[in-house]
Amino acid sequence: MNTMSQPSTMIGPYTQTPEAKAAYDARWERIMACVRLEQPDRMPVGLHTFFWPATYGGITFKELMYDYDKAKKVCFDAVMEFEPDGVFPLLLGTSLGRSLEKLEFKQLQWPGHGVGDMQPFQYLDREYMKAEEYDDFLFDPTGFYLQKYLPRVAGAFEGFDKLPSFPGLHYFRLVNGIRPFALPEVRASFDKIVAAAEEVNVMFGHHLDWTQKINAAGFPLFNGGNSIAPYDFIADYFRGATGMMKDLYRHKDKLKLVLDKAAVFISKMTIANARAAGNPVVFIPIHWAPDAFMSPKQFEEFWWPSFRRLMMELIEADLIPMPMWESDCTKRLEVIKDIPAGKCIYWFERTDMVKAFEVLGDRVALRGNLSPSMLTTGTPADVDAAVKHLVDNVWNKGGKLILDGAFGIPDETPVDNVRAMFGAARKYAG
Template sequence: MDSKFPPLKNDLLLRAARGEATERAPVWVMRQAGRYLPEFRKVRESHGFFEICQSPPLATEITLQPIRRYTGLLDASIIFSDILVIPQAMGMEVLMNPGPQFPEPLDTPADVEKLRKVVDVDKELGYVFKAITQTRTELNGEVPLIGFCGAPWTLFAYMIEGGGNKTYQKSKTWLFRHPEESKALLQRIADVCVDYLVGQVKAGAQLLQVFDSNAGELSPYDFVQFSFPTLRHISKLVKQRLEEQNLPVVPMTVFAKGANSSLGLIAEKGGYDVVGLDWLTDPVEARKLVGDKVALQGNMDPSVLYGGRDAIEATVRRMSEGFRKGKGGWIANLGHGITPGVDPEDMRWFLECVHKYSALG
């Protein structure tokens, strides 16, 4: 399948994801195509957020913006989309003003009946697949293209809360009052995630990431009960389907933000090649927890990018020393997404510092 695309010139990310030693750490940043870039804000002046997601030419343009700006410094692109396209595909309305809003969230388990019984991802999310194919072609092999989805627990919380939330009262009420109905909905979301991720590889994605951004809202026990089984289901079934369809079995990353007490479990039994870290975990301690069978990704505090060049350089140097102490691959990244107020030149400095300090030796 890859033969229809330009040959890859930079495979650093893919080698590190498979645990190979690399001459330096590959580096990319979550939300690297986003609001901190003036060229992105320019496009947003005349186009809605989901309009961009649903337009392959616009999504391609946004995905390529940081690759153009930081040519030679970024080692991956990630398709411009949103984790909430899955609830949309399942039949829910999602607005973005400015944060996500669900006009009709799921209030009780009976509301699950409003969702589509069967989700045809080619029909509902084909625009993402087209954007991936177009982007992969226009990248011309410069760097690999990452596809992604939100994790079932994170999507479940949005679908029930109706947007972002600090207490997660509604979604946790479901978990504790309706545990079996909750698990059934989580499984249903997971099955859509599997179809969606396989479709992304078919379209040209070369690595997949699953974002469980709300993982840290669950106690360690509840993470194991409600989130982890679906994360494991996704990794196992995606790889199985890729093999069955003679598609590339691409590396997979899981980023369970805040679930740091479960890192050992995630690494040992999650079935992922790469485990993403937030900034609340020390790289040396993380490596002790996960062993050397998975690659690690992360994990600078995104707020350091506001601290000036000296702070950025010192933090990257310290981070690099920590990750280099252990065996196994390391992909440099932030511990969460880059925030809108960052100066693009400070992002450039971060990338340059990673190139300088992450080299072996």
């Protein structure tokens, strides 16, 4: 196609040349061809990171979380150097320091707030919903959120435990019932929430600005929205790891009801967010599916049904679910194969990719999975050999593989190893 005769277009304040547009379209088409299980012109490579851009650009992890301009620069420079086919919305994954602080967020410790300036944020696994609160959640999830959950997870919401219970308010009872809004604690909460929301807006403005800039340079975002499996949503963010494991025995019926309910609102939220982002790919990090975490029977009884329903609803809404199956999920492959062909990207962390290709090659595009230990402690030659192994055994055998790290690029990865990863992809697969 002769692009020279096409006019440049503006993406926000940035000019996209016809060449950049053609490159953008080619990159996106490479990923979409994989999703459709068709052969692209070459093996696509994704760029997914958390704190690695700080390592790459020589700034601290704390700066990546707090300094929007520095964050945009190092993330932009990384995209320009490595020319990936799809880029994770990098700022949304890290540049949250100011927002978290204003929200007085309690579920994380992050650089500048509980961990050192060169350490990644870490989630605090706790029981944020007690076992005896399943009924409250089931009866009125919104009420449970407002009065119980939000005050537990963020200080800005603490005054909300004084809010009235809304269901039942009516007529003069409604008029009289709003008195708690005048309480000093409730007013203070609203002030903090507004300030936090304004900060999130600022952060989001930087995310949009950075996205427009990479788009104009010819690089698409890989995914717009994120989502979560209903089981992981309850296990990680409500019951905590050990609480959830006990619930499989002690509260199994209520747990199933909660998972069914959560699948509905997670699906609605995900579809709305993906449409707002204008990108069909939905990134879904999967935490509780690994082989070692529960029996095959428990997986099929508790984990898979609500997640499959969520995926099917996303597919019916013309979205492309991209679950990222953490750890080793080899024993789950036959179960998770039960989805329509050509609609999803399955990203594997420690599952053997060759085995995943054998089971799922005619069903889904694959993504991954260079080992974190090799990327961080190995040499460029090790990385080259690992890429060649995937090309020889998956890509060259017809697997629709999108190359990436097992969970993106680990924070501490030497830059030369990332150069070796992208270089080997071009050398061996186009």
